[in-house]
Amino acid sequence: MITHLKSAKDDERSDTLLVFLPGAYLKPDEFEREGFISAVRERHLAADSLLVDADVSYYYDQTLSERLHADVIEPQRAKGYKSIWLVGISIGGFGALIHELSRPGSVDGIVALAPYLGRRVLGAEILKAGGLRAWQAPAGPLPDEEVDRKLWPWFQQYLEPQKSQSLPQLYLGFGLSDRFASNHKLLADALPEGRVFTTEGGHDWPQWRQLWRNVLDVLPLPSLGRSRAPSATRAPAPRMTSSAKPWAIAA
Numbered sequence: 001m002i003t004h005l006k007s008a009k010d011d012e013r014s015d016t017l018l019v020f021l022p023g024a025y026l027k028p029d030e031f032e033r034e035g036f037i038s039a040v041r042e043r044h045l046a047a048d049s050l051l052v053d054a055d056v057s058y059y060y061d062q063t064l065s066e067r068l069h070a071d072v073i074e075p076q077r078a079k080g081y082k083s084i085w086l087v088g089i090s091i092g093g094f095g096a097l098i099h100e101l102s103r104p105g106s107v108d109g110i111v112a113l114a115p116y117l118g119r120r121v122l123g124a125e126i127l128k129a130g131g132l133r134a135w136q137a138p139a140g141p142l143p144d145e146e147v148d149r150k151l152w153p154w155f156q157q158y159l160e161p162q163k164s165q166s167l168p169q170l171y172l173g174f175g176l177s178d179r180f181a182s183n184h185k186l187l188a189d190a191l192p193e194g195r196v197f198t199t200e201g202g203h204d205w206p207q208w209r210q211l212w213r214n215v216l217d218v219l220p221l222p223s224l225g226r227s228r229a230p231s232a233t234r235a236p237a238p239r240m241t242s243s244a245k246p247w248a249i250a251a
Contacts, residue, residue, distance in 0.1 A: 001071040002053040004028060006037050008046055009224060016047040016221055017081040019072060019107075021092030024056045034205050036087075039213050046222040047085075050076065054095060062147075064095045065102040073099075073106050085109040085219075089208055091116045098147055100168055101154050109169040111215055113208050114178050118148025123183040132156055132190050158190045171219065173197040173211030175204075194218065 008014050018040065020031045028051035031037060037049050052072055058064040076084060084107045086096035093115025100107060117123070129135040137153035157163040158170065172191060174184040176198050188196040197214045201207040 001058075001067055003072060004051040004053075006032065006049040006051065008041065008048050013080070014046040014048045014222070015081060016045075016083040017076055017085070018047050018049045019076075019084060019086050020049060020051050021054050021068075021086060021088035021095050022052075023090030023092050024059075026089070026092075028053050030205075034209055036209070036212055039216055043216060044224045045216075046224045048081075054092065056091065059091060059095065065099045068095065068099050069103050069106060073103070083108045085111065085221075087111040087113070087212075088115060089113045090203065094118075097151060097154075101147070101151060105166070107168050109171070109219070111171045111173070111212075111219070113173045113211050113215075114175060114180060114184070114203055115172070116180060117183040117187060118151060120182065122148055122152070123186055126152060126186050127182070132186050133159060155187055155190050158192075169195070169220070171195050171197070171215050173199075173208075173215050175199055175201040175207035175211075177202045178207070179203055 020028065020036065022028050022030065031049075031051055040047055040049060050072065052068070054064060054068065058067055073084060086099065086107050086109075088094070088096035088111070090113075093112035094117065096107075096110045096112060097115065097117075100110060126132055126135045132152065132155060135152070135156075137156065138149060157167060170191060172184065172188055172195065174181055174197075177200070178184065179202065197211050199207050199210045199214075
């Protein structure tokens, strides 16, 4: 994977790294064009930004998690980054989530903005069951192409205080008119208060920009001039069809 590093401060590396995963058919430099990097700098956060060219081919051939780990996460840990967050938009948000599913404990936090969360038919099944709190996950092994059926049971762990302690902090943002909003609302029910952000509008950059700025205001990231905040590490979550792989179809 090709990456582009944007340092928080010229000629100085931070201890914290934000890894940005684009949506389908979007280019990594669009994060910079749309103000995501400048928003980090405006807040004087000691967090470097890494733009990753993770195009849809990685999702279609199901190598996203493998390549992200080998080409990005492990090399950046080796460079000395103590805290790594994944920030993904649309299918990039999905990529961040399935990476943690396949490589548990590899990152410290995830920001998923308008993420693709799997097939709508599965979301409808969960809703019919009474939501994520009531839904019973299928038993037994599942086909690899049904990764969304593996993802939702993982989300359920955020409902359990003990299990949630070992999970990365997860922040969700979405537009209320987003085409994936029905699934977003199901996930929102599993997350602690203060971890879910919404805005008017649909599935596009104006909404993602606003959501990112809102989320960034509360992320437990260090400020320039001081050491990494202890809260940036994992902490207990407070309570409050076609021949293509189905999960690869998203915008």
